[in-house]
Amino acid sequence: MKKQTEPILSDDPAAIKKQFMALFDRVNKGNCPDRDALPLRTMMRAHPELKLWRGVPGPGATAIAYLLQMKIAGAAVTEVWRERVDDLLIQFGYESASIVEQMLIQHIILCWLQLTFIELPYAQVLKGGEVSLAQGAQLDRRVTLAQKRFTRATDALTRTRAMLAAARYANERADAAAAERAHRTGPRALRA
Numbered sequence: 001m002k003k004q005t006e007p008i009l010s011d012d013p014a015a016i017k018k019q020f021m022a023l024f025d026r027v028n029k030g031n032c033p034d035r036d037a038l039p040l041r042t043m044m045r046a047h048p049e050l051k052l053w054r055g056v057p058g059p060g061a062t063a064i065a066y067l068l069q070m071k072i073a074g075a076a077v078t079e080v081w082r083e084r085v086d087d088l089l090i091q092f093g094y095e096s097a098s099i100v101e102q103m104l105i106q107h108i109i110l111c112w113l114q115l116t117f118i119e120l121p122y123a124q125v126l127k128g129g130e131v132s133l134a135q136g137a138q139l140d141r142r143v144t145l146a147q148k149r150f151t152r153a154t155d156a157l158t159r160t161r162a163m164l165a166a167a168r169y170a171n172e173r174a175d176a177a178a179a180e181r182a183h184r185t186g187p188r189a190l191r192a
Contacts (some may be wrong), residue, residue, distance in 0.1 A: 005170075006131075013047075013050055016043070016047055016050060016052070017050060017052060017055060020040070020043050020044075020052045020055065021055055021056075023039055023040060023154055024040060024045070024056060025149075027039075027040060034165075037151060053136025058103075058106070060103060060107060060109075060110060061106060063106075063110050064085060064106065064109055064110055064113065067083070067110070067113045067114070067117065067176045068081060068082055068113070072120065073117070073120060081113070083117075085109055085113075087107065088105075088108075088109055088112075089109070092108070092157075094104045098164065100160055101157065101160060101161065101164075104153065104156055104157040105159075107153045107156075108150070108153040108154055108157060111146070111149045111150040112152045114145040114146055114149070114150075115147060115149075115150050117144060118139075118142050118146045121139060122139045122142075122143050123139070125139055129150055153168065
């Protein structure tokens, strides 16, 4: 049986990327059989230099978009939070961050959104909503766990950035020492 593949329309990288995204959007709707995704795999393997997969949001960005799409706090608040998420990405330096830092930044934002969504019903309980003691305790546990996840995520980014800064400093010091050694040994080597 012959495998179905999408014909490549052009050798132009921009055209290939556009075709890939159109195919992705078409295949990603609903429950498609695995065989329908084969052309995506074929295109990615035929053009590894284009890294076509980078045009598709990763798991962190997808989860954030999904939470916002659910409009748990209402449509207006969700739109404001979309802008806030974009602002947080800028404040955390997402574009210039390493891949590990980018994943941690997305995780922090995801934890922040989850904590916020868990805090909403908890605030209603504190306001005087009618809940049983067991329901109140369950909400309290959910808030506490969400707060711990958020705190761990921010701590992980802080530790990662500290380790990266220490590594950069150590590399700079090693390079400076090597340059100093080369400077000291260079002229003497010529005299001998």
